[in-house]
Amino acid sequence: MSGIIGIKVDVDTFEGMRSGVPVLLDIFQRYDIKASFFVPMGKDNTGRTVKRVFTRKGFLKKAGRVGVLSTYGAKTLMYGLVLPGPQIARKNITLVRKILDAGHELGIHGYDHVRWHDSIKHFDEADTRREVDRLLTVYRMIVGEDARSFAAPGWMINPFVLQVFEEKGLVYSSDTRGMCPFYPEMGGNRFSIVQIPTTLPTLDEVIGVISADETPLVDHYLGLLKEGINILTVHTELEGKRWSGFLAAFLEEAKKRGFSFTRLIDIAREFKKEADTPICTVEYGSVPGRAGEVCCQAYKEQSMN
Numbered sequence: 001m002s003g004i005i006g007i008k009v010d011v012d013t014f015e016g017m018r019s020g021v022p023v024l025l026d027i028f029q030r031y032d033i034k035a036s037f038f039v040p041m042g043k044d045n046t047g048r049t050v051k052r053v054f055t056r057k058g059f060l061k062k063a064g065r066v067g068v069l070s071t072y073g074a075k076t077l078m079y080g081l082v083l084p085g086p087q088i089a090r091k092n093i094t095l096v097r098k099i100l101d102a103g104h105e106l107g108i109h110g111y112d113h114v115r116w117h118d119s120i121k122h123f124d125e126a127d128t129r130r131e132v133d134r135l136l137t138v139y140r141m142i143v144g145e146d147a148r149s150f151a152a153p154g155w156m157i158n159p160f161v162l163q164v165f166e167e168k169g170l171v172y173s174s175d176t177r178g179m180c181p182f183y184p185e186m187g188g189n190r191f192s193i194v195q196i197p198t199t200l201p202t203l204d205e206v207i208g209v210i211s212a213d214e215t216p217l218v219d220h221y222l223g224l225l226k227e228g229i230n231i232l233t234v235h236t237e238l239e240g241k242r243w244s245g246f247l248a249a250f251l252e253e254a255k256k257r258g259f260s261f262t263r264l265i266d267i268a269r270e271f272k273k274e275a276d277t278p279i280c281t282v283e284y285g286s287v288p289g290r291a292g293e294v295c296c297q298a299y300k301e302q303s304m305n
Contacts, residue, residue, distance in 0.1 A: 002258040003226060005037040006267055007027065008151060008174060008198065008233045009240075012113050015076050020240025021095050027244060031251045036264040038109035038151035040088045041138035045080030046072060048114045058118060059170055068206045070137040071237050080114065089142055095141060103245045105263040107149035107174075109133040117154035120161065121280050121284070121293070126161035136168060149173065149265055151233075155198070155294035158281070159187030166193045174269035177287050178280070178297025180229055181271045186282040194268045194277070196235045197297050200224055201223075203243060205289030214246045220252055225259065 009024060011017045017039065028035055061131060069077070077224035079085040094162060099106050103217075111134050116281035123131065139147040162184055165173055170193055178186075178197030183190065200221065209218045234240075239247040251261075271277050285296035 002260075003260050004229050004267070005031065005241045005254060005261050006196070006229065006231045007224070007261060007262045008119050008231055008264055009035050009236065010109055010151060010153075010233055011037065011039045011045050011088065012109070012153070012274065013072060013076050013237055014079070014088050014091070015073055016240060017057070017088050017092045017095060019098065020050045020236025021092075022239045023244050024234070024236060024247075025098060025104075027248050027251070029106070030248070031101065031255060031261075032103075033251060033261040034050070034103050034175075034263050035261070036105040036107060036149070036151075039096070039179045040111060040113045040153070041135040041142075042087065042089075042111035042260075043252045044088050045084075045085040045114045046076050046111055047079050047081035047083070050077075050081070056095035066207055066238075070242070087277075089138065093142060100143070102303035105149065105265045106143065106262075108135050108139055108147050108153055109151050110153040111138070111154040116152070117156055120152070120156050121158055123158055125163075128158060129164055132161065132164045132168070138253075149268070151175065154292070157295055159189060162186055162191045162193060162282075163189070165193050169267065171272075172196055173266060174231070175266060175283055175284075176297050180278070180297075181299060182278045182280040182281060184282045185279055190279060194205045194271055194278075194280070195230060195297070196268055196271075198230045198263050200230060201287070201289060202233050202235070203238050203246070204235070205287065208283045209289055214243075214249065217246055218249045218253060220256070222253055225254065230259075230262070 014074050065201045136147055148171045150173040155175055156175055174196045176197040181194055181196045184195040203228055205219035211217050281298040283298040284293045
């Protein structure tokens with residue numbers, strides 16, 4: 001079997017950036033894989049997720065399965081509550097350079113991850129523009145060029161997000177759960193910015209559901225792979241720490257089975273050349289194993305071209 005796998009790395013926390021990114025860089029170098037890293041441009045306020053206990057059904061159950069304290073650490077869980085949140089990108093510019101120097105893609109994963117995840121659905125156009133302008137400005141300051149890609153925290157956006165990204169000239173964004181790359185329609189409007197959805201479940205959605213052991217989880221993911229495009233979202237706080245062995249085993253076996261790996265930016269550029277990239281609606285929905293809403297690729301329509 002042959003196909004393509006795009007590895008999308010979400011950095012959610014300061015600690016995930018500081019200690020998880022180097023682990024993943026080493027793994028990708030070992031297997032000669034180029035990935036797409038998405039980093040928040042603002043502060044780590046992970047502690048503020050505590051309110052989700054009261055606002056999201058299933059949040060505590062998922063937290064128990066994954067092991068929140070061992071995954072994030074006590075200090076991270078206090079950021080934004082009793083400790084000031086540290087700047088994730090600006091305090092780790094050396095790591096930002098290492099990502100780029102290794103040939104990986106660097107995109108944006110929001111400004112304040114928690115704020116975006118919990119609130120972006122309800123932002124009006126003015127609030128959305130301010131938020132996007134802020135994160136694009138920081139990226140430009142750190143990297144020295146304009147951002148080309150974005151991945152929404154928690155897979156949550158609103159129609160204004162896509163409108164602003166289109167105006168700013170981003171090549172693509174990865175904000176949804178779905179089946180294949182597409183041009184999005186949301187809020188009654190169609191957009192020409194390619195949307196690359198996560199097609200595979202994330203590790204925290206299957207730990208303790210499929211198994212809590214590495215080998216059965218690797219087998220599960222291998223069984224989900226298909227011909228064509230597969231997008232796997234990994235997290236520095238999981239696959240960059242105690243689940244790094246799972247990721248390495250998965251990558252090794254997938255390569256043995258003939259799968260190739262590429263950055264999401266390269267997938268997006270190829271799809272922009274295609275005449276039959278579908279137009280699909282983006283709707284709020286849910287996925288098994290994840291508490292709360294996510295944006296989903298709803299159905300296929302005609303192609304954009």
